[in-house]
Amino acid sequence: MSIKIVFFDLDGTLVDNTTGKVPASTIQSIQTLHEKGIHVVVATGRSYFFAKSVGEQLGVNNFINCSGAYITLDGTEIYKDPIPTGDWDRLVQISSLRGDHLSCFGIEETFSNGLAAEVALPILNHIDCQVIPSRFPDNEVEYMGMCLFLDRGKIEDYAHVSDDLQFYHWGSEIPNAYNIERKGNNKARAVEQVLQHYQITPDEAMAFGDGGNDIEMLQMVKIGVAMGNARDSLKEKADFVTRTVDDDGIEYALQAFHIL
Template sequence: MKYKLIALDLDGTLKNSNNEITEKTKNALIKVQELGVKIVLASGRPTPGLRHEANELELEKYEGYILSFNGARVVDVKTKDTIYEQTLTVEEAKKAYDRAKEFNLACMTYSQDTILTEDIGDEYVCVEAKINDIEKQKVESFKACLKDPIHKVLLTGKPDYVASIEEEFKQPFGDTLSIYRSAPFFIEVMAQGIDKAASLDRLAQSLGIKQEEVMAFGDGFNDLSMIEYAGLGVAMENAVEGVKERANVITKSNDEDGIAYILSQEFEGVEY
C-alpha cells in the first residue's frame, strides 16, 4: 500500500462550510481505515476540541491519532497515551500574558477540558469556546492559574488591530517562541519550533511509517509545513494560494468532498 498515514486539517478541509463532515467523506475515511491506513486529525484546536470528529471517524476503533495545538501534542485516541508534546514553561506563558496586556489583547489558555481566561465575555474567547464546544472558566488571575503542561496561550483582538501589531508584539521574543496569527483575530503563542510537520514526522517515525508513505490535506498556512512534508501533499480547492502553489495536488473544495475525491483515486474500493 502506497500510503499508510493520512493527516487531515479540520476547518476548511475535513469539514464543509456548514461545519460538518459529509457522509461521502466519512465513508471514504472509514474505508481507508478498514484497509489499515492510520488517520491523524491535525489541527490548531485543543485536544478536547477534536473529540467529536474523532468519534465520527471512529478513530478509537481504528487506532487513529489527534495532533492538536498545531502539533504541540499528539495523542493516541485508543490508549489516550501522549505520543509527543512540547509545551511552554509557566514563565514563558506569563511573559506572553504581560505582553498581551501591553497591547490590550484578551488572553486564554486551556485546562483538561475548559478554557481559562480573565476575559470571559470577550467575543473571540466566545468564538474559541463555540468552535471547540468546550466551557469557559473565568479566573481572577491568569498568571496565578498557570500550571504545567501549557500547550498554547491564545490572544485575541479585532482583526485589523491584530494585523497591525503582530510584528511589534513578537519582537521581544525573537525566535524563542512560535508566535503567529492563525485567524484574523487570533495570535497563537507556543513553544519554539512547533508546527504540524515536525509532530507528524515524530508520529510517523513512532509507527515505522516512511515520509513518502504519508498523505496530508489542508487549506491554510498552518497546514503548509505538513503538506510540504508529506509524500503526497494535497491542497483543497478553497485553500489559500500559497498552499496551493506548494502542494503536489489540488483537489476539489471542502464543499465538494475533496478528500473523498483523492482517496477514491489512490485506494481501491473507495468511492466518490
C-alpha cells in the first residue's frame, strides 16, 4: 500500500493521557516513517505552542493546530484564521460577568481571564497564562481558539455571541468545558489543504485519532485508524481499531498495514 502521509491526533493518540508521555514504540515508528520519506503531520485542537514540544521530540515540523485554524508545514505558516476581534471581545466580557473561566490561545501565548474554576484548575495548572487585557488595543495577539470552562454560567449564555463561532463540548470526562473556534475550521478541511499542498491524494493518506473531532479527519483519508482508547463513536466510523496508546497502538496499526 502506497501511503505518503500520516496524520496523528495528539492527546490520547501520540501522547498517553495518563503519563503525559509519547510511548517509545511511537517515537520509533515516527522515525521509521521519516526514514521512508513519509510525511508526518500532528493534527490537534491544541495551539501551536502546546504541540511544538511533542513535535521537537518526534522530529515533526508539520502541524494542524486549533482543529484547523492554524497550519504550518515544514516550519512555514500556510493558513491562519483567527477568531474575529469583536467576537472574542464579547466572549471576554460575558465570561467575566458570568464568572466563567476563559483561556484564549494565540500562536505562541495563552491569555486567561483569571477566573479558573475547579474544573479548569487540573488542566491549566501547568500553563503560563497572561491576563487578558480589558481592551483590544492593549493586545495585538491573534486568538486562534479559546477554551471556556463554565462555573456559574450556561452555554446558552454564549450561543448568541456570533453566528461565526462553533462550540465543541469536551465530553463527559469534563462536562463543563468547551472549545470555541471559527465555523468551517475542522481537521478534515485542514487535511484537505495539506494534501493539496503536497500534491498527495486522500488514497495515499492515513490518519490516527481518538476523539469526536477526529471523525471527519479519519473519513477524509484512505485508512482511518481509531485508537483502542478512542470513543465508541469514532471506532464505529474508523476503518481499523488498533490497540490503546499505551499498548503500542500506533506501531501495531502501521505494522498491520505493512507501512513499517
